Amino acid sequence: MASVAPVLPVGVGYGLTVAIGFLFAIFMVGITWSLKRYTYEAQTSEQFTTAGRTVKSGLVASSVVSTWTWAATLLQSTTVTYQYGVSGAFWYAGGACVQIILFATLAIELKRRAPKAHTFLEVVRARYGPVTHGVFMVFGCFTNILVTAMLLTGGAAVVEFLTGAPTVATVFLFPIGVVIYTLYGGIKATFITDYINTLVFLIVIFSFAFTTYTTDSVLGSPGRLWEILTNLAQERPLEGNAGGSYLTMKSHGGGVFFVINLIGNFGTVFLDNSYYNKAIAASPVHALPGYAMGGLAWFAVPWVTATCMGLAGLALEGYEVWPTYPNRLSDVDVTAGLVLPNTAVALLGKGGAVGALFLAYMAIMSTYSSELISVSSISAYDIYQTYINPRASRKQLMRVNYLSMTGFALFMAGFSTMLYYVGVGMGYLYLMMGVIISSAVLPATLTLTWSGMSWHAATFAPPLGFCSSMIAWLVTTHATFGEFSVATTGSNTPMLVGNVVALLSPLIYIPILTFLPPFKPQNYDWVSMANISSQEHSDNDADQETGDAMGSSLQYTPSAAEREAERRKLDRAAKIARILCVSLALCFIILWPMPMFGSGYVFSKPFYTGWVVVGIIWLFCSSGVVVFLPLWQSRETIAHTCRSVGRDLSGKGRPVWRPETVEGQGVEVQTTTTTPESEKVAAEK
Numbered sequence: 001m002a003s004v005a006p007v008l009p010v011g012v013g014y015g016l017t018v019a020i021g022f023l024f025a026i027f028m029v030g031i032t033w034s035l036k037r038y039t040y041e042a043q044t045s046e047q048f049t050t051a052g053r054t055v056k057s058g059l060v061a062s063s064v065v066s067t068w069t070w071a072a073t074l075l076q077s078t079t080v081t082y083q084y085g086v087s088g089a090f091w092y093a094g095g096a097c098v099q100i101i102l103f104a105t106l107a108i109e110l111k112r113r114a115p116k117a118h119t120f121l122e123v124v125r126a127r128y129g130p131v132t133h134g135v136f137m138v139f140g141c142f143t144n145i146l147v148t149a150m151l152l153t154g155g156a157a158v159v160e161f162l163t164g165a166p167t168v169a170t171v172f173l174f175p176i177g178v179v180i181y182t183l184y185g186g187i188k189a190t191f192i193t194d195y196i197n198t199l200v201f202l203i204v205i206f207s208f209a210f211t212t213y214t215t216d217s218v219l220g221s222p223g224r225l226w227e228i229l230t231n232l233a234q235e236r237p238l239e240g241n242a243g244g245s246y247l248t249m250k251s252h253g254g255g256v257f258f259v260i261n262l263i264g265n266f267g268t269v270f271l272d273n274s275y276y277n278k279a280i281a282a283s284p285v286h287a288l289p290g291y292a293m294g295g296l297a298w299f300a301v302p303w304v305t306a307t308c309m310g311l312a313g314l315a316l317e318g319y320e321v322w323p324t325y326p327n328r329l330s331d332v333d334v335t336a337g338l339v340l341p342n343t344a345v346a347l348l349g350k351g352g353a354v355g356a357l358f359l360a361y362m363a364i365m366s367t368y369s370s371e372l373i374s375v376s377s378i379s380a381y382d383i384y385q386t387y388i389n390p391r392a393s394r395k396q397l398m399r400v401n402y403l404s405m406t407g408f409a410l411f412m413a414g415f416s417t418m419l420y421y422v423g424v425g426m427g428y429l430y431l432m433m434g435v436i437i438s439s440a441v442l443p444a445t446l447t448l449t450w451s452g453m454s455w456h457a458a459t460f461a462p463p464l465g466f467c468s469s470m471i472a473w474l475v476t477t478h479a480t481f482g483e484f485s486v487a488t489t490g491s492n493t494p495m496l497v498g499n500v501v502a503l504l505s506p507l508i509y510i511p512i513l514t515f516l517p518p519f520k521p522q523n524y525d526w527v528s529m530a531n532i533s534s535q536e537h538s539d540n541d542a543d544q545e546t547g548d549a550m551g552s553s554l555q556y557t558p559s560a561a562e563r564e565a566e567r568r569k570l571d572r573a574a575k576i577a578r579i580l581c582v583s584l585a586l587c588f589i590i591l592w593p594m595p596m597f598g599s600g601y602v603f604s605k606p607f608y609t610g611w612v613v614v615g616i617i618w619l620f621c622s623s624g625v626v627v628f629l630p631l632w633q634s635r636e637t638i639a640h641t642c643r644s645v646g647r648d649l650s651g652k653g654r655p656v657w658r659p660e661t662v663e664g665q666g667v668e669v670q671t672t673t674t675t676p677e678s679e680k681v682a683a684e685k
Contacts, residue, residue, distance in 0.1 A: 006164035007353040013163025021177015028181035058629030060290025066194035066366035071154030075337030077302035081310025085246035087254035089306035094588040095261035097299040099269040104291035107279035109448040114529040120276040126528040139440040152416040154426035157336040158360040171416040197366040222609040228315040242600035249596035263499040264434030274370035297622035313343040335427040379404035435498035439465025442506040452521035457513035465505040473498030
């Protein structure tokens with residue numbers, strides 16, 4: 001870690017880590033209680049995991065932005081921009097945006113093929129059986145562990161640098177508040193906190209950007225930053241970049257990182273059950289626009305953040321405002337993700353340190369909550385209900401949810417502590433994740449999109465690909481450096497080879513295991529996926545809560561005509577998704593960046609100014625999608641809840657809320673008292 005004195009007192013680190021979590025926990029407990037009281041959302045395991053499958057596109061988009069804005073989004077994107085120049089910001093944003101946009105196609109296929117599923121792994125078991133189910137469960141859990149480890153190690157490094165609070169303490173304190181509100185509110189709490197986190201992200205990022213480009217005493221404008229970086233390229237040319245410039249898309253190191261980033265992030269989206277959880281929770285007609293808008297809105301977050309903070313860090317480290325002046329950051333500090341907090345302190349002093357702390361904490365909180373839901377849903381539905389207790393009651397499933405969340409949180413705190421002591425940081429994990437998990441990406445995708453993939457291909461291609469990638473990674477390390485260490489195994493060339501082999505080796509294994517004798521295509525008819533049931537067994541307890549009974553009595557069941565209309569909409573959305581998602585992906589990874597990469601163009605001052613302006617405008621548009629659209633789409637529920645609170649406080653009774661229909665509108669049913677009996681009578685009327 002950096003040897004400079006912490007900017008903030010150690011008490012601030014402890015206080016902020018604990019206080020924000022508990023404030024969110026209290027807030028979410030209140031929100032969940034209000035939803036239960038005024039909209040009769042019974043907290044069964046089904047509701048806990050799926051949020052009633054009625055979440056609209058605006059909230060889905062906001063949740064996607066928040067969940068995908070993990071510690072690496074802000075810290076690693078800034079780091080690679082500091083290392084490779086302006087190309088790093090774009091390669092990170094474009095290379096990680098593509099997966100979210102393409103995942104919209106899988107989200108639609110999941111809604112079409114298995115409308116009652118709780119997890120993606122249930123779909124795998126329905127098609128291939130328990131052995132393949134176990135294989136994908138291992139890869140899914142590896143994904144959850146790697147993502148959570150990156151969150152904790154990256155966030156804890158920022159807290160330790162800014163406040164001096166030790167990493168070991170931080171990784172245990174960080175999750176407490178998150179675990180509490182997720183335990184109480186389930187995935188609905190995750191959606192709501194994701195919305196709040198996104199709002200905080202945007203406020204802090206805008207403050208950093210406007211300080212850098214308008215008011216900072218050293219920088220103050222895009223043109224001034226361009227001048228400093230142009231002079232820096234003459235004094236200290238960047239090896240591998242066109243003309244040694246920091247302002248060009250043609251960067252050898254940036255290009256290598258782009259491939260690693262592109263491949264690795266396919267695994268963290270397509271194999272992370274938390275993204276399938278959100279697709280399952282989305283209303284059928286809102287899944288595609290939610291993920292498409294979320295991916296486009298998210299692109300601006302790392303692009304603007306890294307372009308601003310990474311390049312500002314390069315420019316400011318030659319001035320006394322830089323925390324380590326006159327020294328540059330060490331390689332260890334850069335890998336740990338400390339470029340962003342150093343730049344924040346250089347720009348805004350203690351205010352920048354507080355802003356960086358908020359970014360780190362929000363980045364951890366949003367994704368950590370999603371990972372908890374992912375692990376708990378796998379534990380409850382794919383392990384407990386499937387193999388231990390098929391007749392599990394609601395209370396038993398909820399108990400498994402609670403125990404698995406708590407156990408996972410404790411395990412990850414201990415695992416992250418171990419990584420800290422062996423010297424493995426966020427940057428290393430980010431580059432390595434594709435080597436470990438990406439061999440299951442193609443089999444997972446084809447499970448939902450190709451009826452011909454055989455049982456043997458789905459079962460054996462992922463572990464064969466994993467073995468191939470590990471061998472390629474380690475052999476390349478030894479051939480290049482002659483030794484194994486954190487530094488050598490974490491270098492670009494071995495990581496690049498390992499990631500490429502992991503993602504592409506199934507292209508060899510799947511055809512062999514599907515078409516060559518004695519194997520043959522499956523010709524799957526999709527029926528077993530459609531037959532997955534969402535039914536839970538009632539607890540039949542005499543003291544079952546009134547809210548649960550009301551929730552059951554008010555459950556809306558669509559008619560056959562409505563189900564047919566929904567099916568037609570999903571079929572149409574699937575066709576649109578394929579065209580839209582592939583077109584957008586091509587734009588982000590080929591049509592936009594490749595001409596600039598191939599030409600070796602070095603940004604002029606007007607071009608760089610325009611680059612910055614476009615990024616900020618894009619971020620404003622993203623704000624409209626993820627901040628204001630969810631409020632507009634939820635206006636009925638918000639208004640009903642506010643009126644109900646007013647009626648409760650005045651003693652006039654509260655209206656009963658009829659759950660959302662396929663069209664997505666709730667209806668109030670007036671009642672004159674607040675007793676459970678009268679509410680039930682009103683509901684039946």
